[in-house]
Amino acid sequence: MLVSMTCLVDSLETPAAEPLPADLAAQIALADDLLVMHPTRAEQVARSAIALAETQEEGVQAGRAAVLLGGALFFQARYDEARDAFGQALGTARAHHDRVLEARALNGLGNVVSYQGDYAGALEHFMASSRVALDAGDELGRVRVLNNIAAVWSELGEHGSALQHHQEVVTVAGRVGDASLVSSARVNVMVDHHALGEYGRALDLAETLVPALEAAGLRQHLVVAQAYRADSLLRLGRAQDAQQVILAALPLAEAIGEQAHTCFLLGTLAMTHQHQGQPAVALPVLERALALAGEHRLAGQERDLLGRLSEVREALGDFQGALRDLRAHHALERQIHAEDVDRKTRFLTAQFQLDSLKREAELERQRARQLEEDHSALQEDHALLAHVAAHDALTGLANRAHFQAVAEQTLARAGEAGVGLLFLDLDGFKAVNDTLGHDAGDDLLRQVAGRLRSQVRRGDLVARPGGDEFTVLLPHLRTPGDARQVAQKLLGVLTEPFVVSGNTVTISASVGVAVSPQDGTELAVLQRRADEAMYRVKRSGRAGVQTSSA
Known part of the structure; x- marks a missing residue:
């Protein structure tokens, strides 16, 4: 089976890159289009656009290209590089007083630090992005923030709240008319159901999503949907079906550089072999996944993979290796737990303020019944975020920042x-x-x-x-x-x-x-x-x- 998987990866046909357009605006538009279709190609185009913008002394355009570069690097799990790119875009946006670009750069930074485990820092970036987008009248930017805040709640285990807000984003993003954001939110809804243990519901959603994503060419979203589709199949006892999905999805994940979900797919593939009584086949797949998790500092996946490796080595009679991996698993688990306690404490402090403001805002929403319900809810959430970011909790005056x-x-x-x-x-x-x-x-x-x-x-x-x-x-x-x-x-x-x-x-x-x-x-x-x-x-x-x- 491993040979078959390798052949699939090697035989994947990736079209040769077409010559880049000479026009700077066209390069930026191309990078934006490629972002969720082919992140590695989007990275190449974004870097070219930055260089061209700097040659032409087009500062704002360089900042827009830097945001797209940050997104492309983020999808490849190159988080430190992504953080630098978004930081460059933020500096450019503030230097040129471009509020829409500033909101997008802050949103990107929030995504990066969230994936690095700093949930409180992520919320601060998201609230700042929401406030800037509100000031700029950037409706799309504000919807992006809600989508990502919901993802943070999911990371903290509040999957019910995450699901509710992702469903809201689907509705509002559809009204705004951003197909990519609608797609992202729908994939997140599927992931939320999976996290809630509703594997049948997640699988039903995936069966509808996958053909639509294939038709739209949204390949990064497709990889995520296939990864959770496969895991849902495995958890429902359909290991062979899960294996087929993974072998179809892995070449695409590797081709576009989607490292986090390549690692996830490999871990699930190994478990299909384990469920089929093939620990010897599962072992090298897990070792490959573990190396990838370590390379890209995917601590949560690394912890889980070490636990699975221990089980596989034990099944193969390698008790010394099993003990070594189990000890490494527990050490990493303790480290992650200690870091999570601190991060969640800081995040929940900000969330308590947000919850208090939400209760006050509910009364205000009742006095504004003439507004369309979903629009008023979106406005309210962003007003709350802006208030938390800008005001002193005791007096209601502006805070220092x-x-x-x-x-x-x-x-x-x-x-x-x-x-x-x-x-x-x-x-x-x-x-x-x-x-x-x-x-x-x-x-x-x-x-x-x-x-x-x-x-x-x-x-x-x-x-x-x-x-x-x-x-x-x-x-x-x-x-x-x-x-x-x-x-x-x-x-x-x-x-x-x-x-x-x-x-x-x-x-x-x-x-x-x-x-x-x-x-x-x-x-x-x-x-x-x-x-x-x-x-x-x-x-x-x-x-x-x-x-x-x-």
Whole structure:
């Protein structure tokens, strides 16, 4: 059987690559078309497009080609290289202020770190991508994010939630009109049913999917569908049928460089031999799969393959080899478990915030019944992701990262127009925290946030970077003195008494002010000067406003 499989691989006919079009846009379009048809060929075309774009000094086009290169490398399980390509695209997108490209690059980075096991990092990338896509009006980008977040939930074992969201993506992607994304989501739905142990349902879906994928030429999707079709057949006791599917799918998987599912197919093939009482035939297949898993750092598959190898060696009477593989299996299992505990803890922290916001959003959705149901659900999910990524959970103000991003964009667009930056540090907050408790301190911070918001314009931004510190961004100042006037007004409302836990408390604030362009045009410079001005207030007795000395 191994000889037959090798012959199939060697005899696969791969058409000779046609000459690349000379036009840059045509090369990028070709790479996009090839991405889920032939990742290795898509890689070649994307690299050519990057080189051509750099020659022509077409920065944005180079970034678009880099995103496609990242996708092609991702499908080949070359995750470190894919991460570099997406990172290059992200830098280009931000340098050229291309929000659609930025959203796609962030989404790609989320996919990479998810497959590397960093689920919390993946969620952060996905939430950032969703926020950028929302700002850019990129509906397709937002649907891509939902599809990939559902995949992360599946990785964490929440297969029911993953299935629900993948089904939603099928509906919404169909409305948007992206056939490739619809196909991806349908394959994911099949994989979700397989993960839930619903092998009959997964097999039924595969029987419908496979002919459609073959007709559409979506070869990467086809490999995934065939891999889970074969495993479902094996788990339903149909080892010979599973073997036929694998031998048909393996040459295609290897030809397009789909390494992760080549490894998966080989592992399943070995198990068909084991089920047929052929451990000697299963052994070299497993060894080949294990080498592939190690080469591409597919830790989960490597762990499973070591366990299967141990069983096969035991069946062959190689008890020393079986013990060696079993020990390696358990060592890797412990390592993966330890890493998963940490990763899942960080992911679940972000997910708890998301779940809380979803409950609040459900009430909002009921007040907006005039919207189409599936559209409103999609909008809601992305609003939640954007909120988690941009806001402080305690006060509802902008968080440090969001404030930094908005401030940098504002300064970049400001030119000679004045932009004010205020840094406020509360005076007397620690005494309230120490005497009345942390709950009272949290209540006071929320009240402070409310007072600050009530005193600024619609276009101004108030943030809480942390602790008892607040920052305010004031774009479009008429004169530098306007920033000091706003600071005095904010100081005034903060010195009025607060009622906290039934107690009347009085605090104040030390406020530092910096204004561009006179105090600097870079955010880091303005922050430093506002901070220095605030500390001069602290040293002179607190409860005052000081402008930068620049």
